[in-house]
Amino acid sequence: MRSDAVLQQLEQDWRGAVASLPGRNLAHPDWLRTMPPPLPSRPAALFAELEDTRRHWLELREWQGLREHAESMVNAGWSYKDLLAHLASWAVEFHRQIVTAAEGREFDYEIPFQPKVGPTDWNAIEVARRREMSLDEIFDQFDAAFAASQELVLALPPAQLTATVRFPIRMGPEPLVGNIPRIVAMKCWHNHYHFAQIRQRLGALLERERE
């Protein structure tokens, strides 16, 4: 049998298989229409969210343009390296929060957020702490914290994973009350926001340099 005949047969089988699972007859996505919409909360889904973030981080690490411009300013206050240090500091803090929540302990500190600008004081201290670190050390720190968080979400029993926790983040008078899936979603969103910012601003800078 020729290879192209095998492929043709395979494609036919695949089309038949997919047609045997028509979308409208599958579980209708009503389970996605609850308010607020559900967050990924099963271990494999949380692992996947964190893995996606790690892969984007790895792509930034391999971007030569980012290394060349690590000391260029991404905004009025921070260089690209500072922004990466900011993300690494939150990766470490995020892991600490998951560990504390998983152990059922209370938080003995808080991170107050200013309206619209976030925890500026906390951020400034954590970035300053990393000023002496090399770029690779910053990349490693983030990745190690995310890898450890992945291991934890896979190991935790469902009840612990979704238990209600008072987190140290305080956006108003009260601390954030949620669970581990909630802070995974927040952290991944925060990272993707800054990844997009880095890609757009640095991409534009490199484009200008090429012209």
Next chain:
Amino acid sequence: MADEAPAASTASPEPQILRARAEGRVSPDESFEQLYGLYSPLVAAWFQVRVGADVADDLFQDVWTIFFNRWQRWELLPEMMHPEAKPVLSFLFRTAHFVLIGHRRQGAGRQQESIEEVEVADRQRSPERMQHQLELGRTLALARKLCPPEELDVLLAKLAGVPAREISRTLQVSEPVVDHRFRNAISRLRVAMQPPRRRKPRQKGGHHA
């Protein structure tokens, strides 16, 4: 040639759905529904080939919950509208791959079980879930049986029309390695599907029946 991209890679409605969303002609919810209608059978089929029907349902929901949340803030870039770009299909493949890794790392995977065990378990499922069970043709069933996971990853992605660049990015291998795995899978199937050769009757020299 057998290693060319399968026909599924052409004429996808995904770019029109993205354009309509980018131009504000449809809401995020409406476009989500269109994408769900378009791709949910593919995602279901990926998982059913890989893990069997019982686990597939949970992993399927994981992927769509992740995508639903991401879609609310999806950044629609002009390059995503290119007919071959298929960023949503690529995202779903990538997420399905990561969910599968997570599932297996968790130790709940059924990959240690034989295909026969999976099929016996599938037959014991409730009638309505049985309706959703994948009808594997002979070639696809052979692929599931004969191809190692890394070849099956490539094969299923190519059959679904995921761009080669995205397969390479997700699996963290080069595009030539993706092609190599695809060719290997096809050769494996080709050998398995060869009709058995008829043996020539042996000369029974000096022997009388």
